[in-house]
Every structure is written in structure tokens, then in C-alpha cells.
Amino acid sequence: MIEQPYHHGKLREALLERAMETIEEAGVDGLSLRQLARDVNVSHGAPAKHFRDKQALIDAMALAGFESMNRLILDAAQSDSDLRSRFVRVGKAYVGFAVAHPALLTVMYSTKHHPDSSTELRSTGEQGIHIAQGMITEAQNAGALAAGDPETLAMVCFVSLHGAALLAAGKHLEGTTVDAVVAATTDTLWAGMAAGVPAAQLEQAGQLGEAAGHS
Amino acid sequence: MIEQPYHHGKLREALLERAMETIEEAGVDGLSLRQLARDVNVSHGAPAKHFRDKQALIDAMALAGFESMNRLILDAAQSDSDLRSRFVRVGKAYVGFAVAHPALLTVMYSTKHHPDSSTELRSTGEQGIHIAQGMITEAQNAGALAAGDPETLAMVCFVSLHGAALLAAGKHLEGTTVDAVVAATTDTLWAGMAAGVPAAQLEQAGQLGEAAGHS
DNA sequence: CTACCATGTTGACAGTGACTACATTAGTTT
DNA sequence: AAACTAATGTAGTCACTGTCAACATGGTAG
Numbered sequence: 001m002i003e004q005p006y007h008h009g010k011l012r013e014a015l016l017e018r019a020m021e022t023i024e025e026a027g028v029d030g031l032s033l034r035q036l037a038r039d040v041n042v043s044h045g046a047p048a049k050h051f052r053d054k055q056a057l058i059d060a061m062a063l064a065g066f067e068s069m070n071r072l073i074l075d076a077a078q079s080d081s082d083l084r085s086r087f088v089r090v091g092k093a094y095v096g097f098a099v100a101h102p103a104l105l106t107v108m109y110s111t112k113h114h115p116d117s118s119t120e121l122r123s124t125g126e127q128g129i130h131i132a133q134g135m136i137t138e139a140q141n142a143g144a145l146a147a148g149d150p151e152t153l154a155m156v157c158f159v160s161l162h163g164a165a166l167l168a169a170g171k172h173l174e175g176t177t178v179d180a181v182v183a184a185t186t187d188t189l190w191a192g193m194a195a196g197v198p199a200a201q202l203e204q205a206g207q208l209g210e211a212a213g214h215s
Numbered sequence: 216m217i218e219q220p221y222h223h224g225k226l227r228e229a230l231l232e233r234a235m236e237t238i239e240e241a242g243v244d245g246l247s248l249r250q251l252a253r254d255v256n257v258s259h260g261a262p263a264k265h266f267r268d269k270q271a272l273i274d275a276m277a278l279a280g281f282e283s284m285n286r287l288i289l290d291a292a293q294s295d296s297d298l299r300s301r302f303v304r305v306g307k308a309y310v311g312f313a314v315a316h317p318a319l320l321t322v323m324y325s326t327k328h329h330p331d332s333s334t335e336l337r338s339t340g341e342q343g344i345h346i347a348q349g350m351i352t353e354a355q356n357a358g359a360l361a362a363g364d365p366e367t368l369a370m371v372c373f374v375s376l377h378g379a380a381l382l383a384a385g386k387h388l389e390g391t392t393v394d395a396v397v398a399a400t401t402d403t404l405w406a407g408m409a410a411g412v413p414a415a416q417l418e419q420a421g422q423l424g425e426a427a428g429h430s
Numbered sequence: 431c432t433a434c435c436a437t438g439t440t441g442a443c444a445g446t447g448a449c450t451a452c453a454t455t456a457g458t459t460t
Numbered sequence: 461a462a463a464c465t466a467a468t469g470t471a472g473t474c475a476c477t478g479t480c481a482a483c484a485t486g487g488t489a490g
Contacts (some may be wrong), residue, residue, distance in 0.1 A: 007455060007468060027327060033351045034446065043470045045449090050468090054447065100327075111317070112242060125387075146379075155391065156400045161381025170326045172340075178368060184412075185371045192407030197399075222486070248475065258439045260480090265437090269478065354432060 004041060008033040014040050016175070019061055023103040028058065028110075057116040058107055065104045066124040069097045070131075077131050083139045084190055090132065091157075091186040092179070095165045099178060102169030109166075129158045146196025157189055219256060227265040229255045238318040243273065243325075273322055274332040280319045281339040284312045285346075292346050298354045299405055305347065306372075306401040307394070310380045314393060317384030324381075344373045351408070359412025372404055392406055 009016065018039050023030050033054055034044045076093035079086055098105045113121055139145040145186035162203040164185050168178040233254050237246050248269055249259045259291040266272040294301055313320045320404065328336055348369035354360040379400050383393040 005455090011468080029327075032446065033448090043446095045471075046469050048448075052448095109381070109385060109387065112244070119341075129422060151397050152391065152395065153403070155388070155396055156403050159378040159380065159382055159388075159396060159400060160371075160404075161374035162382060163374040163376065165378075166376055166381060167325070167377060172324065173370070173374075176367065180367065181370055181374060184367050185374060187367070187412040188371050188407035189375075189403060190402035190407070190412045191407070191412050195406045195410040197402040197406050220486095226437080247477065248479095259478095260440075261438055263479075267479095 008040070008042060008046075009111060010041065010048060011042060015047055015057065016060060016064065019057060020064075020101075020104065023061070023107065024101060027103055028107055031058075033057070039088065048164060052098070055112065055113070055114055058110070059114050059121065061104065061111070062108045062113070063117060063121055063124060064123070065101065065108045066127070069094070069108075070124065070127045072097055073128050073131055077135060083135065083142060083144055087135060087139075087157075087190060088183065088186045090135070091161050091164075091182050094128070094161050095168055095182045098165035100171040105165060105169050109162075129154050132157050139193075145190075145193045148196060153193055160185055160189055223255070223257060223261075225260060226255070226257060230262055230265060230272065231275060231279065232271075234272060235279075235316075235319065238322065239316065242318055243322055248272070260310050261322070263336070268329065270327065270329055273325070274336060276319065276324045277317055277325070277328070278332060278336055278339060280316065280323045281336070281342070284309070285321075285342045286310055288343050288346055291313065292350055298350065298357060302350060302354075302372075302405060303398065303401045305350070306376050306379075306397050308385055309343070309376050310393060310397045313380035313384040320384050322381060324377075344369050347372050354408075360405075360408045362412060363408065368408055375400055375404055 015036060019031060020035055022036065022039075031054075033047050034137050037044045037047055047057065051060065070092045073090055076089040077086055079089055081089065108125065131149050136145065136153050136157070137150045140147060140150065161182070164173075164178075164182055168181070173181055226227075230251060232248060234251055237251065237254075246269075250261050252259045253260055262272065266275065285307045288305055291304040292301060293306055296304065317405070323340065348365050351360065351368050352365045355362060355365065376397070379388075379397055382388050384394070388396055
């Protein structure tokens with residue numbers, strides 16, 4: 001047995017790293033602060049010195065997840081291809097990340113967050129939409145897409161890809177490959193934005209009634 | 216104090232009902248079998264007679280959720296309007312349900328399920344896609360939509376609306392109203408399906424590389 | 431009437447997150 | 461160099477949880 005020094009030195013990083021592994025193996029529910037401490041050969045109270053809460057640890061994981069995901073998306077958006085290909089590439093980057101780190105993605109979009117890190121988390125999480133919005137604006141200026149509010153369209157694209165990402169991460173997409181679904185989704189969205197939506201349809205759609213009951 | 220009879224009579228239903236309320240108030244993590252038992256004035260071991268596990272209770276909630284959601288979607292799909300309006304209506308029904316019962320929706324699409332109820336859960340959960348697929352086929356036959364594999368297109372629509380539903384449920388859609396996002400999403404999807412996707416684009420999209428790294 | 435069985439109760443157990451008091455170390459000030 | 465201080469890690473405790481086993485109750489079928 002190697003003698004452990006009293007101070008770990010890089011406990012925070014070690015905890016984060018091990019926690020990432022754990023949630024992918026056993027889900028967020030399978031994450032235990034005490035087991036985590038055991039895994040890193042540290043007493044059960046040690047993690048509290050770096051993460052006041054269990055939720056604080058989870059928040060830290062979510063933030064790290066957004067940061068590494070944003071890097072992937074930004075790379076895809078800045079690749080040197082035509083706009084449409086880059087659009088598809090961004091979609092695949094997003095969904096690819098989701099498939100690679102399903103539990104982390106769930107954590108990232110979990111509702112419960114501490115008010116402190118909440119603001120930083122939120123701004124980091126919204127970065128993806130801004131990238132999409134930039135691409136759409138660029139495509140509209142180039143004449144590849146019809147006119148339309150870029151912010152709303154970006155939201156539509158983000159929302160759709162997010163659904164694909166979560167369903168793919170949850171393995172709810174059996175029957176077809178994930179790639180096929182993403183390709184079909186981005187193609188359909190692009191075709192829809194290229195064709196444009198008649199204003200009459202938009203108004204009409206807004207007037208439909210809501211339906212939300214509970215048995 | 217009213218004397219409680221030894222046997223509750225409708226414990227299972229009472230537990231399910233109270234559990235539904237609890238998860239919407241405190242999230243799934245805030246659900247405790249013992250607290251649930253206290254809420255219904257029953258001993259802490261009683262719930263085990265109706266749900267062997269905590270997970271079994273959660274599965275039962277998920278199933279009930281799918282059933283009541285399917286009713287709403289089916290109603291929307293069978294309303295007497297033109298195809299496009301019905302399509303939008305289905306989307307609003309889905310997202311409306313999500314906004315009304317956010318925690319329940321999360322539970323419904325949670326990955327962890329018991330192998331027993333898993334099959335029933337899965338088939339009930341897939342019903343929504345089949346409804347969408349039927350509408351798309353009908354619209355294609357009527358000439359309102361371009362040709363294309365209905366199964367894939369239904370998946371695309373479901374995926375997109377699912378994303379909108381989850382983000383709306385998680386209150387991640389600030390800046391715009393939920394209705395606006397749903398309307399824009401269904402409009403864009405419909406326009407894309409009406410325009411159709413050139414086969415050349417589909418092939419091209421399939422050849423793009425995957426991107427999924429981890430820092 | 432009796433025997434059975436679904437339903438409910440009680441007690442126990444290990445595991446958890448959070449809190450407190452204490453120990454050890456590193457860095458800074460004097 | 462010595463002493464003070466803050467950061468980091470340890471040990472013990474508390475209320476709470478999910479699950480299990482043993483027992484109590486009461487409706488129902490034979």
C-alpha cells in the first residue's frame with residue numbers, strides 16, 4: 001500500500017471525473033457522495049469541502065458538460081463546408097455528444113439547479129442556440145433560406161435537435177439509426193426554412209385552442 | 216379523529232394520485248415512499264403491497280401518464296379540421312400535456328424501467344408516433360405533402376415536438392411563448408414535408424463524419 | 431366454521447446526505 | 461524562522477430513506 005498524503009491535492013477534479021463516470025454507469029440516482037469518496041480513497045466528509053451540496057456537484061458536472069459540448073458544436077459550425085452541410089454537421093455534433101454522454105445530457109437539462117451557478121449555467125447552455133442563430137442568419141443573407149425571424153427559427157432547430165438528442169440518449173429510437181433520424185430531421189428543417197412559411201399559416205396556427213387535461 | 220378501518224380499500228389509487236401530485240411539487244427526487252404512506256395515513260410498509268419497488272410505483276405513474284396523454288393526442292388527431300390544422304393541434308396537445316405535467320413527462324421518458332412493465336410501457340409510449348404516422352400518410356395520399364417514408368417523417372415530427380415539450384416543461388424556453396415555438400415548429404416541419412427533401416441531400420447528409428468527444 | 435390469502439402494521443437493517451467538532455497541512459505575515 | 465490563519469481532510473452523529481421479514485386483520489371460498 002502506498003502511503004496516502006493527508007491532502008489529496010486535486011480532490012475536486014478527481015471527484016468530478018469519477019462522478020462523470022459514475023452517472024454514465026449507474027445514472028444520476030446511482031451517484032452517492034459517500035461511495036464517491038470511497039472510490040477516491042477519501043473520507044466521507046471530504047467532498048463537502050469542494051461541493052457544499054450533492055446538487056452543487058451535479059451543477060458542476062452540468063457546467064463542464066455544456067462547456068465541452070459547446071466546443072464540439074462550435075467546431076462543427078466553423079468547419080469549411082457549405083452552409084447546409086455545416087447545419088447538418090452541427091446537428092450530428094449535438095446528438096453525437098448526447099449519445100456519448102447520455103446521463104450527462106440529462107443532468108445538463110435537469111430542472112433543479114442551485115441559484116448561484118444557475119446564471120452561469122444558463123448562459124453557457126444558451127450558447128448553442130446563438131451559434132444556430134448565427135448560421136441561419138448567414139444562410140438567409142446568402143439567399144439559401146427564406147426570410148423569417150432568425151431567433152424563432154433557431155429555437156425551432158434547437159428544440160428539434162434537442163428532442164432527437166434526448167430520445168437517442170434514452171435509446172428510444174429503436175427501429176432506425178440515430179444518424180438517419182438526425183439527417184432526416186435536419187433535412188426536413190432545412191427544407192422547411194428554405195421554403196419559408198406563409199404568414200397566413202402562422203396566424204392561423206396561433207389561434208388554435210390549447211389541450212391539456214389530466215384524468 | 217375518524218377511526219380508520221384496518222383496510223384502506225383503494226390504497227393503490229390513493230398512492231398513485233398522491234404520488235402524481237408530489238412529483239409535480241417536488242420532482243421525482245422529492246418522492247419518498249415513507250412520506251407518501253404518511254400522506255395517505257398508512258404505515259410505511261403498506262405501499263409495498265401494491266408496488267414492490269419504488270421503481271414499480273414510478274412505472275405505474277409513467278403508464279398512466281402515457282394513457283392520458285394518448286387520449287389527448289388522439290382527440291386532437293381526430294378533430295374535424297383540415298390535415299394541417301390537425302397536425303398543429305396534435306403538436307399543441309403534446310406540448311400542452313408536457314407543460315401541464317412536466318415532472319410526469321420526465322418520468323414517462325426516463326430510461327430506467329422494470330422489465331415487466333417495460334413492454335407495456337413501451338408499446339403505450341409508441342402509440343403517439345403511430346398516430347402521427349397515420350396523419351402523414353393521409354396527407355401524402357391527399358397530395359398535401361410530398362412523398363417520403365412516413366415512418367421516418369413521423370419520427371422526425373415526434374422527435375421535434377418531444378424536444379419542444381421537454382424544453383417547455385423544463386422552462387428552458389424563456390424569451391418566447393411556448394405556443395409560438397410549437398406553432399413555428401409544426402409550421403416549419405409541415406413546410407419541409409410539403410416541399411420534400413431531394414434524395415441527393417439525404418445521401419450527402421449520411422456521409423458526414425461523427426463528432427463526439429470528451430474533454 | 432374454517433382455512434386461505436390479500437392487505438395492512440411493526441420492527442429491523444444498511445445506506446445516504448448533511449452537520450459538527452477536530453486534525454493536519456500549506457501559505458502568509460511578522 | 462516562528463506563529464498565525466485558512467484550506468483541506470477525518471471522525472462521529474443525526475434524521476431519513478428503501479427494502480425486507482414477521483406478525484395482525486379481515487374478507488371470502490370451500
